[in-house]
Amino acid sequence: MSLGRYVLTRLLVAVPVLLGVTVLTFSFLHALPGDPVDAIIGYQSVSPETEASIRAEYHLDRPVWEQYLLWLRDALTLEFGRSPVTGRSVAATIGRRLPATLALGGAAWLLALAIGIPAGIVAAVKRGEPADELSRVAALAGIATPNFWLGLVLLLVFSVRLGWFRVIPPDAPLASLAMAKFMLLPTVTLGTASAALVTRLLRSSMLRELEAGYVRTARAKGLRERTVILKHVLRNSLLPVVTVAGLQLAFLVDGAVVVEQIFSWPGMGRLMVQSILQRNYPVIQAAVLVIGVSIVLVNLLVDIVYAVLDPRIRY
């Protein structure tokens, strides 16, 4: 099977996955206590006619399965309606929020790899030496530190006390130097745990590969140690890291819920929290779908990277 056909198949498989995700969110939302109409009218009393017309506007008068189908029909044309809370277009709100979360999650992910891969290599090559011990302690600390705590401490030390960074995002476009500078602390907060995980994983994966026969052969034929490690061992050790790195990107979107709160970052995480508290069904549904699509796409990308890393894998 060619790569093109493989990608196509995977995209087709993604359709039932996304449908499943939306059905689950829809059912969970409707299982929550509380009537969304009450949230819309602000827990006041309105005339029965007005209540009926609000119910009809958001299809809340139909059975749940029919509400779902109506929602799905609109979602397919990217028509997510208006937020009953703010009166603004849901698509426009998500269009603003999504790039912010993707930028933060992407930056944290790159940071995790940029720290985790070199640290993992060093730890494996210098096994048992101080560099290895240090990386293991650091990785353990990285995994064990809750990101809400790390975020607040970084904010207090570097932004409030030292004044190196702003506490809240600057009034600048997302793709600007001022914004890139501001993103440093949230990126570190979000990326630390993932960096630690990548370090640990790569270290153990490389240690296993270093025992393999082909490493002895490579050394025996007089290859430089550097070439043995970087060209042979690293490449073979990366497969589990790639799997985890793909999953971590999804995990980073989750982590964004906390980090966005601390750094006042206008992303999807805060939007979701707020919308759930407000029983804002249209926004929650659309946000879950958009995040689901992003995660499916990332995992597809991961599978393509497999093939690039390991020529034995053919689709």
Add this chain to the structure above:
Amino acid sequence: MNDTASSRATQLVYEGLTGVDFDGTVRPVLAEDWTQLDPTTYRVSLREGVRFHNGEELTAAHVAGSFERYEGEARESDVTDWYDGSEIVDDYTIDVRCWREYGPFEQRLFDLPIVPMAAIDGDLDLASRPVGTGPYRFDDYQSGDHWRLTRFADYWFDGDETVPAPAPIETVTLEIITEAAARQGALEAGDIDFSDGVPSASLADLERDAAYGVDRHVGGGFDLVIYPLYREPFSNAQVRRGCNMLIPRETIVENVYHGLGQPAYTPISPLLETYADEEFRERIADEYVRPD
């Protein structure tokens, strides 16, 4: 819109017929004067020469339209609780009819924004572009990030001894900061000039620091316990009274609110002086806080 930042922002954009000052006294805003013609009818004279941010000039038709636009909307109870109809007498005079005698009429007018005809006719979507008669006009809103407002050059108010005019600040940016610790951080780092929601544990520190001014107001909010009266044993008044005596009010005020607040024995705020006189307090104390 019903999130905090949005309501703060729109308070500067919209105005009602009346306003309520810091003492709770009703003051004229867009209404210059009003008289009660009979128990359910009020004649309201409007301020002349008031402009909306989109250039329209305030008339009685705006007032009628602003009240009537609520019908069938989620917020209709703001109006349908009392409003019956109105007759426009002339451009600057309108008779407002209530369907029942309505005590808080003047206070009610305070948070009913008067909006331009463009919004009443449906050409202007106030949700995405708020337009009113207030001292600040809408400039920009970024979801989850900020509201920006700029001073309205044609604002009607000429200033008085307490409030200067024009407003001294040209651009107001309301940053949306959900985390209370980050609000305090932003204040200390100078990213913001003012915050109304720092953690209560930090208030004492900020008060000691000469660099900050701390202003406190008594709020009307309270915590309460609701007993399910329909269920044993809460249907028994003795049990409820007993539970009530177990609530460590002083400890809650001290530890949960860091001393900000007062123990309450009824849902009636001390703001309502009439209900908070000595005799009343004693009776309440007698009823609820007897140690036996």
